[in-house]
Amino acid sequence: MNYRISDKFVSLKPSAIREIFKSLGTPGSISFAAGNPNPDSFPVADMRRFADEIFSSDPVTALQYGITEGYTPLRKLVADRLKRVYNIGAPDDDLIIVTGGQQGIELTCKVMCNEGDTVVCENPSFIGALNAFRSLGANLRGVPLTDRGIDPEKLEEVLKSDPKVKFLYTIPTFQNPAGITADFETRKAVLALAEKYDILILEDNPYGDLRFSGEDVPTYKSMDRDGRVIYCGSFSKVLSSGMRIGFLCANRDILSKIVVAKQVEDVHTNVFFQMVCAKYLSECDLEAHIAGIRNMYRHKAGLMISALEENMPASVSFTRPEGGIFLWCSLPEGKSLDEFVKRAGEKNVFVVPGTAFTADPAEPSRSFRLNYSMPTDEEIVRGIKILADIARDMGCE
Amino acid sequence: MNYRISDKFVSLKPSAIREIFKSLGTPGSISFAAGNPNPDSFPVADMRRFADEIFSSDPVTALQYGITEGYTPLRKLVADRLKRVYNIGAPDDDLIIVTGGQQGIELTCKVMCNEGDTVVCENPSFIGALNAFRSLGANLRGVPLTDRGIDPEKLEEVLKSDPKVKFLYTIPTFQNPAGITADFETRKAVLALAEKYDILILEDNPYGDLRFSGEDVPTYKSMDRDGRVIYCGSFSKVLSSGMRIGFLCANRDILSKIVVAKQVEDVHTNVFFQMVCAKYLSECDLEAHIAGIRNMYRHKAGLMISALEENMPASVSFTRPEGGIFLWCSLPEGKSLDEFVKRAGEKNVFVVPGTAFTADPAEPSRSFRLNYSMPTDEEIVRGIKILADIARDMGCE
Numbered sequence: 001m002n003y004r005i006s007d008k009f010v011s012l013k014p015s016a017i018r019e020i021f022k023s024l025g026t027p028g029s030i031s032f033a034a035g036n037p038n039p040d041s042f043p044v045a046d047m048r049r050f051a052d053e054i055f056s057s058d059p060v061t062a063l064q065y066g067i068t069e070g071y072t073p074l075r076k077l078v079a080d081r082l083k084r085v086y087n088i089g090a091p092d093d094d095l096i097i098v099t100g101g102q103q104g105i106e107l108t109c110k111v112m113c114n115e116g117d118t119v120v121c122e123n124p125s126f127i128g129a130l131n132a133f134r135s136l137g138a139n140l141r142g143v144p145l146t147d148r149g150i151d152p153e154k155l156e157e158v159l160k161s162d163p164k165v166k167f168l169y170t171i172p173t174f175q176n177p178a179g180i181t182a183d184f185e186t187r188k189a190v191l192a193l194a195e196k197y198d199i200l201i202l203e204d205n206p207y208g209d210l211r212f213s214g215e216d217v218p219t220y221k222s223m224d225r226d227g228r229v230i231y232c233g234s235f236s237k238v239l240s241s242g243m244r245i246g247f248l249c250a251n252r253d254i255l256s257k258i259v260v261a262k263q264v265e266d267v268h269t270n271v272f273f274q275m276v277c278a279k280y281l282s283e284c285d286l287e288a289h290i291a292g293i294r295n296m297y298r299h300k301a302g303l304m305i306s307a308l309e310e311n312m313p314a315s316v317s318f319t320r321p322e323g324g325i326f327l328w329c330s331l332p333e334g335k336s337l338d339e340f341v342k343r344a345g346e347k348n349v350f351v352v353p354g355t356a357f358t359a360d361p362a363e364p365s366r367s368f369r370l371n372y373s374m375p376t377d378e379e380i381v382r383g384i385k386i387l388a389d390i391a392r393d394m395g396c397e
Numbered sequence: 398m399n400y401r402i403s404d405k406f407v408s409l410k411p412s413a414i415r416e417i418f419k420s421l422g423t424p425g426s427i428s429f430a431a432g433n434p435n436p437d438s439f440p441v442a443d444m445r446r447f448a449d450e451i452f453s454s455d456p457v458t459a460l461q462y463g464i465t466e467g468y469t470p471l472r473k474l475v476a477d478r479l480k481r482v483y484n485i486g487a488p489d490d491d492l493i494i495v496t497g498g499q500q501g502i503e504l505t506c507k508v509m510c511n512e513g514d515t516v517v518c519e520n521p522s523f524i525g526a527l528n529a530f531r532s533l534g535a536n537l538r539g540v541p542l543t544d545r546g547i548d549p550e551k552l553e554e555v556l557k558s559d560p561k562v563k564f565l566y567t568i569p570t571f572q573n574p575a576g577i578t579a580d581f582e583t584r585k586a587v588l589a590l591a592e593k594y595d596i597l598i599l600e601d602n603p604y605g606d607l608r609f610s611g612e613d614v615p616t617y618k619s620m621d622r623d624g625r626v627i628y629c630g631s632f633s634k635v636l637s638s639g640m641r642i643g644f645l646c647a648n649r650d651i652l653s654k655i656v657v658a659k660q661v662e663d664v665h666t667n668v669f670f671q672m673v674c675a676k677y678l679s680e681c682d683l684e685a686h687i688a689g690i691r692n693m694y695r696h697k698a699g700l701m702i703s704a705l706e707e708n709m710p711a712s713v714s715f716t717r718p719e720g721g722i723f724l725w726c727s728l729p730e731g732k733s734l735d736e737f738v739k740r741a742g743e744k745n746v747f748v749v750p751g752t753a754f755t756a757d758p759a760e761p762s763r764s765f766r767l768n769y770s771m772p773t774d775e776e777i778v779r780g781i782k783i784l785a786d787i788a789r790d791m792g793c794e
Contacts, residue, residue: 001595001597001624003509003650004563005509005651006507006508006509006510006511006514008511009657009658012654012657013657014465014656014657014660035462036461037461039456039457039460039461042456042460042461044452044456044460047456047460048448048453048456051448051449052445052449055444055445055448056445059436059441059445060436061639062639063436063439063441063444063637063638063640064433064436064439064638064639065433065633065638065639066639068411099496099641099662100663102661102662102663103663106661106662111402111406112400112402112403114403114404128660128664131661132661132662135507135657135658135661166401198398200398226398227398236462240460241460241461241462242460242461242462242463242667242669243460243669244663244665244666244667251400253400254400257402257406257407259411260406260409260410260411260528260532261406263411263525263528264503264528265496265499265500265529265662266496266499266500266503267525267641268639268641269641270641270667271639272639272640273667273669
């Protein structure tokens, strides 16, 4: 039969990053295209022990239907940590467990936006979030990033001109893809604009724990005075991404609707891994574990930055992230990103072109994303040299 | 701030069944309200062993991001079993893993329906599916169930009058909530109508493996000639509901869109439990395990039916399911369901009123759902006596 796909999905494409992964796997290839945590960050021995304890002491709770809001002990432990580490959690706030941060993002848009409402985002931004908003019929308006975070003046231009804006989606800390962190002044200005134009802020903070240099900047949620910020967090980058455990902290009036939305999407999140996380948070030292991941990524980011400084022509600029897993390179004017990415692929070095992250997919880009959490030290050094040779070969100076 | 919730969610309520659960937990109370499998159906020892093997031999695959379509060995094993047991799987079909059958239902509607499109369902039907369709802005049209399944004549009236129907949602086997199985004649007539009016069928079959009497009836999917049927299955009722593993089998043109929709909802389903399921399917005898569950439910259903026959006034009718976990009772005309359910609750016996399952929430009902998979034998006998006393006390003869 002829299928009549819904208007929203008939043209929606899978993530470009996904398609790049299909080219990987050639022996000797180097991928800077991933968004994955390094597997050394998974606490395998602890999880193995907890799994055995759970199957021995409380298998029925782990394997039976659970409640949509999440496993109660885990909700409490996560809320306690958010308060302790980030000063997050107002008296009217609540916290629910979601099936990875991705679900938290998608549910927020589903519950807040009608088709045709506007979501403002950083330009560039996380493709998984942008596609989630598109899949729900929201219009995207991108606001340029500066090296201090989203540009408040450009943000105000959008808010002034578009009365249909429901929320700003932002990754203020170690942004994906740019690796940039919004400074405190920027955050104050953005929050003031959200108050002035009465919009929500969806603060996506999957990398916030991964600072390896510089000083922490307060989260939007900790600065929130009137329940305007929805905070989305995740264990994907500190315990395991494959288990799919994230969380949302927000005003309970919003969360009560998000719970209804989650109930019809997947009833509840895998209970067993919620119990594993609860055991980890109560019996292990998560902060010490995270300190180990920070050391690993400090080393890898440093290695990549050194390799770029030593090898890359000066006209190719790049960000110097203080945490997270990405940095962002830009070719000089007049150079073709398509050609650069194609030539890199021919040399078996894979990067994600900036066009994968633009709010408007037709918008051109001269930038590309580099991931340093997954490649080995040797791959980082060798891969950056190959990219630098290509840039030089293309006439970058 | 004042939250402006989206039109679709501003009025959507949590499942009524969920609310009933909040009243449970009183010592001595008897719940016939659940939709849960009996925990004796969870193969705990095997899962414990597989968990240890996975954490020992391949922890990185289990804990790292996976692909949206699902863990490849599991997809193959499930497709093989569907072919072997149900003769399901055409050359143009594919199979993906979803986060429980609930996600399969929701994604199908998301990808196929625009707001204002119509989904036809049995009346009564599974509230989780009905709420999923509502949450996506679909209009619901309920078609009455007979004891042979959905009424084809009434179905044709709807299809004739409503050109916006995109698909029929049906649970043809051991239906939730009614326990009814559509016979072969009904299925042939319904499939012919789907062809005549060019609509899809979403066949939801979470209970199909749980037949304890009578003969199997072919699935719609096995009778499908032109890629019209989307088949949704689940391990929730045979291995574990809390792990959230289900699957969709459909034409690959539909599934390729559903994969995009799943990617923006939760990226992929928990990998570890996909690996546990794959180990179970390849190393254990699932059919023998299911035979054990069938024996347990045959006994419990038989006990409940005997108790109803012995105690319930003759004017209270009930279905006699050949499988699954529910049966459906109806009070005679003129009796108040509200009063019956309220009195039962006062005696600490909990049932789900039929109003929770109607396509139109304002539609009155005289029926209620009884679950027999969760209560003990003693609770079944004692609880049905209490319900029979209330019916008699309300003047049922």
